[in-house]
Amino acid sequence: MIARAAREIQPGMVVNLGIGLPTKVVNHLPADFPVCLHTENGLAGIGPTLPPEQADRNLIDAGGAYVSTIPGSAFFDSATSFALVRSGRLDLTMLGAFEVAANGDLANWKIPGKFSPGVGGGIELAQKARRVVVLTTHTDRAGNPKLKDHCRLPLTARGCVGRIFTDMAVIDVGPDGFHLVETAQGVSVAEIKEATDAVLTVPDTTLPSF
Amino acid sequence: MKLPNKQSSMEEAIANIKDGDTVMLGGFGVPGTPFALIHALVRHGARDLTIIKNDANEPNMGVDHLLQSGLVARLITTHLGLNGHAIELMNSGMIKVEFNAQGILAERIRAGGAGLGGFLSDIGIGTELAQGKQVIEFGGKTQIIEPALRADVALLHAARADSFGNLAYVATAQNFNPLMAMAADCVIAEVETLLPLGRLAPDDIHTAGVFVDHVTELGALSEEYAVVQR
Numbered sequence: 540m541i542a543r544a545a546r547e548i549q550p551g552m553v554v555n556l557g558i559g560l561p562t563k564v565v566n567h568l569p570a571d572f573p574v575c576l577h578t579e580n581g582l583a584g585i586g587p588t589l590p591p592e593q594a595d596r597n598l599i600d601a602g603g604a605y606v607s608t609i610p611g612s613a614f615f616d617s618a619t620s621f622a623l624v625r626s627g628r629l630d631l632t633m634l635g636a637f638e639v640a641a642n643g644d645l646a647n648w649k650i651p652g653k654f655s656p657g658v659g660g661g662i663e664l665a666q667k668a669r670r671v672v673v674l675t676t677h678t679d680r681a682g683n684p685k686l687k688d689h690c691r692l693p694l695t696a697r698g699c700v701g702r703i704f705t706d707m708a709v710i711d712v713g714p715d716g717f718h719l720v721e722t723a724q725g726v727s728v729a730e731i732k733e734a735t736d737a738v739l740t741v742p743d744t745t746l747p748s749f
Numbered sequence: 750m751k752l753p754n755k756q757s758s759m760e761e762a763i764a765n766i767k768d769g770d771t772v773m774l775g776g777f778g779v780p781g782t783p784f785a786l787i788h789a790l791v792r793h794g795a796r797d798l799t800i801i802k803n804d805a806n807e808p809n810m811g812v813d814h815l816l817q818s819g820l821v822a823r824l825i826t827t828h829l830g831l832n833g834h835a836i837e838l839m840n841s842g843m844i845k846v847e848f849n850a851q852g853i854l855a856e857r858i859r860a861g862g863a864g865l866g867g868f869l870s871d872i873g874i875g876t877e878l879a880q881g882k883q884v885i886e887f888g889g890k891t892q893i894i895e896p897a898l899r900a901d902v903a904l905l906h907a908a909r910a911d912s913f914g915n916l917a918y919v920a921t922a923q924n925f926n927p928l929m930a931m932a933a934d935c936v937i938a939e940v941e942t943l944l945p946l947g948r949l950a951p952d953d954i955h956t957a958g959v960f961v962d963h964v965t966e967l968g969a970l971s972e973e974y975a976v977v978q979r
Contacts, residue, residue, distance in 0.1 A: 579851060580777040580921045594976045597780045597908075597920035603831065605976065614920055616927045617777070617803070618859040621852020625872070649877075655839075656830035660851035662873055697875040 540723065542567045543749040544633060544674050544704040552630040553577055553623075555664055558602040560674040561633035577629060579660040581620045584612030601660060621660065625667045632668035634661065636675040636703075638690040641716035641737040643700040645673065646692035658695070665696035677705035677734050684736035686710065686717060707731050709749065716740065722748045752913040752946060755964050762937040762963035763789040770795060770901040773858070773933055774802040774812065775926035778831070781918065782811045783906040783939050784973040786965075790904070791818050799823040801858070801900060803851065803925055805835035810973055816844065825898070827851040850878060853895055855928055860897035862931025862960075867896040903933035907956070910940035911947070914961030915954045923955065930956040937963045941970065 541560065545567035548554055553575045556562050565585075568574065576585040578600040585600060586607035594605035623629060638646040645665050648658045665671055678684055686703065702720075703710045708731045709721035718740045722731060728746070732739050763786065766772060772790070776782030791814050800821050805812040813834055815821050823845040829835045839846040849857065850872050860868050869892040873879040883894040905926045907916035916938055918926055930936055938956075943966035 578921075580780075581924050582921055591976050591978055595920060596974060596976045597922040599778055599780055599921055601777075603778050603977070608920075614918075614923055617851065617855035617924050618928055621855055624852060625870075656836060657826060657828040657846075657848040658850055658878065659828035659830070662850045662876065662878060663852045666872060694876045 540704055540706050540749070541674070543709065543721070544672070547633075547672055547702070547704075548572075548574055548631065550574065553583070553628055555579070555624070555629055555632040555668065557632065557634040557661070557664065559635040561635065562602060562604070564633060564674070577620075577623065578606070579617070579620055579624075581615050581617060582606070582608070582612060583615070583623070584609055586612065621663055624660070624663045627667065627669060629664070629668040631670045631672065632664045633672050633674055634665060636673045636685060637679075637692050639673055639675070639686050639700050639703055639712070640690045641686075641688055641712070643698040643712045644690045645671070645695045645700050646690040647695050649693045651693065661695050665699045670701050671699045672702040672704065673700050674704045677707040677731070684734055686735045686737055688737040707734060710739070718742075719746060722746050724748045752958065754912045755914045755958070755962060756912050756943070757963045757965060759786065759789045759939070759965045760793075762965055763793045765935045765937070766790060766793060766795045766902050768795050769797045771799040771801065773900040773903040773929040774800060775903070775905040775924065775929050776806075776811065777803045777921065777924035778806070779810075779974065779977060780920065780922035781906050781924045781926050782806060783904045784811055784971060785967055786904040786937060786939050787811055787814055791815060791820065794820065796820050797822045799825065801825040801898065803827050803854065805829045805832040807831045807977070808834045823847070825849065825854070827854050848878070854898075855925060857895055857898040858925065858928045858932045861899040862928060865897050867894055869893070870895050898932065900929070900933040902935045902937065903929040905930055905936065905938040907938050907940045909942045909944060909949060910938060910964050911944050911949045911958070912964065913946060914938060914958035914964045915949050916940070916956040916958075916961065917949060917953055918955050927956045930960045935963075936961045937965070939965050939967050941967055
């Protein structure tokens with residue numbers, strides 16, 4: 540699933556990988572792949588993550604991981620960092636999710652009464668990146684579908700999600716809802732439908748698997 | 750002509766903070782957080798503070814010392830995810846917390862430092878973060894009026910400075926520091942290396958000394974500044 544999501548990144552893009560599963564996507568890019576990774580705390584051109592003994596105490600990503608620079612990296616302040624996000628310079632962001640709705644609504648920052656650490660930079664990434672894709676398990680730990688007819692949890696942004704990568708499928712969000720694009724190897728269309736709490740359009744053609 | 754000397758002791762500088770003040774703290778996680786100034790503020794003991802900082806650091810680090818000392822009434826922030834203690838204080842009502850979208854917090858501070866009253870933005874429209882905010886129809890769409898933010902005092906961390914208060918940051922320790930340097934009535938910077946006037950080249954300065962009131966040199970850095978072992 541993560542390897543499949545990595546193929547979503549096109550050469551030349553400016554990309555922000557959200558905390559959690561999306562951060563792991565970078566491990567599936569070739570070392571010489573031409574891409575500029577951005578992090579909210581003020582770096583464009585993120586290099587490899589470093590173990591503590593090699594880390595620079597002043598150089599982290601927005602998730603607190605110790606990262607590095609590569610030739611051409613640039614540092615900037617937090618206002619500049621979000622000017623970049625809000626003004627359309629970010630081609631792609633990959634985010635985690637609690638819920639995604641069939642209209643592209645995303646909820647990923649708050650579970651009232653259980654989890655409310657604050658939204659950080661998530662709203663601006665979700666609302667302003669040119670393309671928003673979600674990486675998530677298809678269901679939560681209790682087995683409940685995360686892809687729903689509509690979100691019950693407080694929204695991060697409305698109508699922002701274009702594509703969803705899960706452990707079961709790749710699903711696009713179109714004007715008329717969820718469309719199955721690819722299936723994970725060994726997973727049937729019936730199983731994906733069963734784990735999705737919304738109408739899922741399935742084409743007549745044979746779907747590729749990943 | 751010679752530029753004025755703004756070197757002062759940490760205690761002299763921190764004595765400017767009064768009960769009820771609003772205090773901005775630079776930093777995003779460890780990088781750029783003025784840990785020594787925060788300890789000096791805990792010793793000073795000004796109470797009922799409104800703290801403006803991106804995050805609340807981690808338990809027993811930085812902002813958490815102010816929280817543990819009961820000096821904080823209100824926290825304006827973006828994310829408390831790494832400090833469960835701060836979330837407990839928020840949930841139990843011991844402190845009030847105002848969450849901002851991260852870039853909106855940065856821009857509100859930037860506007861405050863630029864002498865503006867606020868700005869318009871569509872960030873958060875249609876979510877609960879927009880609730881209670883004033884909106885206006887402008888440029889053909891609904892926009893939120895985001896008020897500028899200023900503080901009584903800003904506490905900053907820089908890698909290098911000179912005695913006039915010119916500041917240079919390194920790596921991702923820049924973050925909110927240069928914005929807050931412009932947005933407070935009294936700006937205090939702790940610096941790792943204090944250079945004689947002229948040794949910091951004009952082209953290498955991130956924050957011009959005109960914005961800074963007090964500069965204080967750190968001795969050996971404490972463990973709080975080091976790489977966090979998780």
